[in-house]
Amino acid sequence: MSDPSMFLAWKEMKHAKARFILIGFIMVLLAYLVLFVSGLANGLQADNVSSIQHMKATSFVVAQNSDQRLQSSQLTEKQWHELQRTKDVTPLGLRMTSVKQQGSQKKIDSTLMAIDPEQFLAPTIEEGQAVTHLRPNEVVGDYSLKEHGFMLGDVLVETMTGKTMTLVGFTKNELFSHAPVLHMTTQGWHRLFGAKVSWNAGALRTAVHLPSIKGVEQASKEEIVQSVPGYKEEQGSLTMMIVFLFVISAFVLSVFFYVLTLQKMSHFGVLKAMGATTRYLARSILYQVLLLTSFSVAIGVGLTLLTGALLPSTMPFHVTPTLLLSCCGLLITVAILGSLLSLNTVRKVDAIEAIGRAN
Template identity: 45%
Template sequence: MFLALRELRHAKLRYTLIAAIMILVAWLTFMVSGLANGLAADNASAVQTMEGRAFLLQQDAEGKIGRSVLSEDLLADVQQQVGREQATPFSYMMLSLEKGSAKMDVTLFGIDNTGFLAPNLVKGSRPAKENEVVVSQAFEEKGIRIGDVLESKDFKQTFVITGFTDKRMFSHTPVVYVSLEQLQKLLPNGTKSMQAIALTTDKLEKPAGTALFSKDELVRHIPGYKEEQGSLTMMTLFLVVIAAFVQAGFFYVLTLQKTGQFGVLKAIGATTSYLAKSVVGQALLLAIAALVIALLLTFGAQELLPAGMPFVLSSTAIGQYASLLLLVSGLGTSLSLLQIARIDAIEAIGRAA
């Protein structure tokens, strides 16, 4: 490391430019990762935070909740099999609600308010009357408060807000929790059906015509979720690959420029492994410094983003991408190491002379 640190001090401008490019690539990687996590939460956080372990849907629905239709008789059979407390009905509906002149697209989650799908409250109280609801904290960001009335003119229905749960979203719309019976009244002819049955166990003898899905599988089948996350993940991985190529190119060119110096060092006794450790050490030191600065820039940018921007920094994702960038930094110097191993001391000294 002595040689690596000495060279970094000697050629400050050269290595500062390399570090600047690494910082920008790492920063962009973290920003895209935060955007991917934010969009994932904006699309599916209401399902991701559900207490259910497994979900029973109609088999023909192919994991899409909106396509599934289950009967009350089937719910009764499932509850008899696993216990009433371990199975609860669930349906959803997307519609527009108004408060004064403000109009909002929302998703109604129809649940059993006494079951395990009932959301935890961060403010207010649970519904006590039929038209009372608990809503996502996303409404609070729009200036809506407890006691406000939301109106659906299409269905001639009003909802009084009694409490807030944390920020829960579905398909990029805030969630309103109503009783299943209340949601069913909005359906044509007051249909007494449901779309899914949430279970706290996956040990179930499935009734004919149904299929059991885990929470993760249910999230992946939300329309647009898989495609959206796939695109952003591919962008992030491309950035990691670009980082590897950029760093490999820089250090390979630097190694070629220093062939004569490496030849002299070999002639006076420096081993190939010592020189290789020096190059790898330089790459890792620059990568670590770049990652630290990129993280600070990312946290700073997060504070400046608008409140409604779907951006979530996950410590798991940051750790994964930081480790991956460190790994490619080490691998990116492999071409340089091969070049160092091929250097002949006498030939290199002759070139330098």
């Protein structure tokens, strides 16, 4: 260890193992709790709007009276006809429903999405038949359907119309409003709901100037996501929990390191009397904070990944490298900020007074 401050920090941590292990254990729990709740928030978000987020669309054209909700929007035949004059637009049909396997009474909530399989809204197939080969009576569904016993080749019954369709492929992470999405062709949409049924929206891949169409508005993908029922409330509650956890972490760590600093006032006084500078002592405390926090956060990450591996696939829990790095960075930053109170105390240490108190 070339830095003397690091040497002092490490020697003190080795000398007071029990004290630092206890603090580290609490930091591990805080890190694990923050990462777990963040993974839960991320999983619930994906469970709610992943199908929209994965679309290669930048914006959507919806009815003005729909509050930018796809399921509430309904374009008239005239509006869609005028919208088709726009370059790079494709129809989107969406309907919340339930399906069941033929011969079974168990209904599964799902979302039907009608798309042009030759256009940019087509999902990626993980197993089974390609979307471009879909027939009007065939659909591809999200992998979560497998958890309910659905398999390739199953005949599904759409409970609203009583009509059947065959499951010929599986997609991944295609969910809407916490329900698996069943993608079908525009012909299949008309087969289910009639030839005159209108589209819910028109999807645009690039930013284009829309013709003046009465009764419609353009909404970005993010606006559509934010308008999904319950999305903002759900994410808002979880985000508030995460923020409070960071605040609690900062408070707890501040108290711990402040108490430790107070207990070492006489030691700091002796070191200052021997010529140690405030900067030297402050760096020693910062090294302790960084070492302890980094090690604790690493254990917290390991526990989070282990938890994610053990949880059932139906549990809405999802962590990404970006999420882990951002949370870990914030936790370390919070720990450093929490140590500022201790650093200020070290700055005020008077060698003679501290030695006098020790005697």
